[in-house]
Amino acid sequence: MTQIRSLFATRLYRASLSEHGPAVDSAELESSCWSIAEDDEAGQEWCDANSYPGYTSYASLTDLPWRFPIFAALVEALDKHVAAFAEDLEFDLGDRKLVVEDIWINILPEGGTHSSHIHPHSVISGTTYVSMPEGTSALKLEDPRLGFMMAAPARRKGCREELKTFVYEAPSVGDVLLWESWLRHEVPPNMSEEERISVSFNYKWE
Template identity: 80%
Template structure:
C-alpha cells in the first residue's frame, strides 16, 4: 500500500475575535474606523496619490491603539490569538516573542480591490473583519508552490482544500484570520454597494 503524506503545510488560523482578550464591539470599531478615516488627511492624500480605492491608514498612522481605546483592546485580543497560532505552528521563539509591528485600517468601497501581495520582514500577518456586507469579497489565498506548477493539470472540481491552487475564505464581522507573512493573498473586487471594512496587522519576532 502506497504511503501518501501531505508535506509542507500552510496553516491558516480562523477564529472569533471574542475567543481571546477583552470584548471588542464591531459597531464601535466601525464607527472609529470611519472617524479616523475622515480626519486622516495624510492617509487620504496617500490613497489618492497611489490610486488606492477607498481608504487605508497603512502609510499614515502608527498609533491607533493610543488614539482610540477600542484599538488598544483589539491589540490585547490579537496578542492572545497570535500566541495561540504561534504555538500551533510550533515556532521555537527562544528568548524572544512575537510583537505587534503595525496595525492599519482598510475601507474598501464598491469596486475596490487589493492586489496580490505578501508582507515581507514579518512573521505572522492577519486581518480582523469589521464590516462584511453581502457581496463583499472573500480573502483569496494562493498556494505558495503555484509558480512551480508549470505543467500541472487543473484540479478536479471539489478537490480537497490542500490541493487547490487558490482558497477563498469569507469571514464574518468579528472574525480574525492569521497566516504566515510569506503567504500571498489578495482581496478581489468588492461587489457590494457598501464598504468592506477590516483592520490588518503584522507581528515580528523581537
C-alpha cells in the same frame, strides 16, 4: 503498502475575535474606523496619489493603539490569538516574542480591491473584520508553490481543499484570520454597494 502523505502544511487560523478576550465593541470599532478615515488627511492624500480605492491608514498612521483605546484593546485581544497560532505552528521563539509591528484600517468601496501581495518583513499577518456586507469579497489565498508548478495540469473541479491552487475564505464580522506572512493573498473586487471594512496587522519577532 502504498502511502501518500501531505507535507509542508500551510496553516490558516480562523476564530472569533472574542474567543480569547477581552471583548472589543464592534460598533465602537466600526465608528472609530470611519472617524479616523474622515480626519486622516495624510491618509486620504496617499490614497489619492496611489490610486488606492477607498481608504487605508497603512501609510499615514502608525500608532493607532496609542491614539485610540479601542485599538489598544484590539491589540490586546490579537496578542492572544497570535500566541495561540504560534503555538500551533510550533515556533521556537526562545526568549523573544511576537509583537505587533503594524496595524491599519482598510475601507474598500464598491469595486475596490487589494492586489496580490505578501508581507516579507513579518512573521504572522492577519485581518479582523469590522463590516462585511452581503456580496462582499472573500479573502483569496494562493498556493505558495504556484510558481514552481510549471507543466502541472489543472486540478479537477471540486478537488480537496488542501490541493486547491486558490482558496477563498469568507469571514464574518468579528472573525480574525491569521497566516504566515509569506503566504500570498489578495482581496478581489468588492461586489457590494456598501463598504467592506477591516483592520489588518503584522507581527514581528523580537
